[in-house]
Amino acid sequence: MKKNTLKAILFFLILSFLPLNAASIIKKSKSDICHAPDTEYYSRTKNFTLYDTLDQCLASGGRLPKGQSYTSQPKPKVASETSGKYSRDEFGRGWADEDGDCQNTRQEILISLSTAPVRFTNDRECRVTFGRWISMYSGEVIFDASKLDIDHIVPLKWAWDNGADKWSKEKRERFANDPANLVAVEASLNRQKGAKGPDEWLPPRNQTQYKARFERVWRTYR
Structure with a gap:
């Protein structure tokens, strides 16, 4: 069995055991083109590197197929310890007397x-x-x-x-x-x-x- 065929079989076996949302995994071809699962050449791409998201693939130096466009997804905001509004009390209530x-x-x-x-x-x-x-x-x-x-x-x-x-x-x-x-x-x-x-x-x-x-x-x- 050829190596490329074996790699493809292993890839689809792995996908079958992953959660459904893992099917959004991205293939980057040897020519540095990022293929999403819903694109024409996704299944035809046999030699590739895997990425979790299209953003990651593009950030690695990949590019989109001709004629395709994509808007990067905003990063989720991390909740901070404070409300974001300045207050003197955020630096302690007045002068400290540590000793x-x-x-x-x-x-x-x-x-x-x-x-x-x-x-x-x-x-x-x-x-x-x-x-x-x-x-x-x-x-x-x-x-x-x-x-x-x-x-x-x-x-x-x-x-x-x-x-x-x-x-x-x-x-x-x-x-x-x-x-x-x-x-x-x-x-x-x-x-x-x-x-x-x-x-x-x-x-x-x-x-x-x-x-x-x-x-x-x-x-x-x-």
């Missing part, structure tokens, strides 16, 4: 960035009131903590719109509280910046440093 010492991320950033000893509201040392901070955005020296915002250099919404919507909730919370992405600056400049990236907004001072920090965080989290 449980009553100083959340905001307070810890104020403490670490102050160039002088800080003062607190009470003996528990939970909330910073005064210190000495040099704003990276303006170069101004600020003493009153209430006049400072802790800004995300890569804004949360910007991150969400550029891929963070696909992250796990744990990764988003880690990102929102990462000191590498946080800086103490004037509330007015933080709100002026909003959710803009460096292509839309740059601080009045230290623009090169700002762009370098932005890129560093972006590269870390992709």
Whole structure:
């Protein structure tokens, strides 16, 4: 028995044991033509490579027979962990206090960035009131903590719109509280910046440093 005949017999035996929807299997001939089961030369094609779908056959370098056209089938959408709409809560409910010492991320950033000893509201040392901070955005020296915002250099919404919507909730919370992405600056400049990236907004001072920090965080989290 010739090899080609044997191959054809084996192929149709396999098809007979497959589910009905497997009959949509595609043959790619040696001349790289993709033949679907309902086409004229499907049964005549003896030397072939099998593909599950016509899309796969075409993607492998195959082509349609002359005179035939085909519209690629859309890929099914994968359900995401979130609704797709940005919400601050997707990055955790406010600042985290991971070590449980009553100083959340905001307070810890104020403490670490102050160039002088800080003062607190009470003996528990939970909330910073005064210190000495040099704003990276303006170069101004600020003493009153209430006049400072802790800004995300890569804004949360910007991150969400550029891929963070696909992250796990744990990764988003880690990102929102990462000191590498946080800086103490004037509330007015933080709100002026909003959710803009460096292509839309740059601080009045230290623009090169700002762009370098932005890129560093972006590269870390992709």
